Amino acid sequence: MAKRRKGRDIDGVILLDKPLEISSNQALQKVRGIFKASKAGHTGALDPLATGMLPICLGEATKFSQFLLDSDKTYLTTATFGIRTSTCDADGEVVDQQPINFGMDELLAVLEQFRGPIKQVPSMFSALKHQGKPLYYYARQGIEIEREARDIEIFALNLLSFDGTNAELEVHCSKGTYIRSLVDDIGQALGCCAYVSKLHRTKVADYPVDKVVDFDTLQALRETINANGEQDWSVLDSWLLPMDSAVSRLPAVHVSDEDAARLQHGQPVVNPDAGVQGATRIYVQSTEQFIGVGEAGDKLAPKRLVVTAQN
Helix, strand or coil: CCCCCCCECCCEEEEEEECCCCCHHHHHHHHHHHHCECCEEECCCCCCCCEEEEEEEEHHHHHHHHHHHCCCEEEEEEEEECEEECCCECCCCEEEECCCCCCHHHHHHHHHHCCEEEEECCCCCCCCEECCEEHHHHHCCCCCCCCCCEEEEEEEEEEEEECCCEEEEEEEECCCCCHHHHHHHHHHHCCCCEEEEEEEEEEECCCCHHHEECHHHHHHHHHHHHHCCCCCCHHHHCCCECHHHHHCCCCEEEECHHHHHHHHCCCCEECCCCCCCEEEEEEECCCCEEEEEEEECCEEEEEEECCCCCC
């Protein structure tokens, strides 16, 4: 008999405003504890140096976290020029210093070079795997691993301010973009050095920024629940966004109750909408209940389905 997980069977996505000096996994565990959730997973790590929006999936929503890993993101970052560090951020050791010999016009011209589809070599301090271990594992031992440049896209790169040393940038980018590497590359292109002294993620996919919540707010709500004997979780749970918010950019199809039952038993059904092809959200037509993600062609095949008490 399978061992039952401890905690509440609660499903949804919380948009955490991750603070400084805490890893994404530490943030995940803290949120899981506050919600007393039986299962949790995050949707792409933010460095301890970075703050901002970190979607955390609870319960069945963890099945759809990959779609957020693949989504575009927006950051506010401060590039500090004249210094290069071993990690391309404020936590690293200084490895080079160069005079700042450019002005606003030169900076704007270089930023233009980094807009649109570009190639980027991932940082050695990234979580990309090499022989089963993240690159930062090797970097911390002083081991350099050869990395291939990858295709990314910078949808927008806006200069918000520049004081001669620090540039405030807003970056809207595709998945797989490393802001530290981007800032380091900009510094090199200017014949100078640069590192990330501040990094804040403002947006992930289409998630509403007004639904971002900090630890203090969540913890205060949990303490109220504790004081009332854990009788009512509704105010805390109201911060959760629905599971299908993680796949909101996929087209949707609606199926009958009978076809929903077949899909939930692993059986493909006739695609109810020939105009929808590829990955798709699936809803039960009679109730608008989200039951998961499928692959649509002539047939609609189940891929990742929500498990409910009725399954």
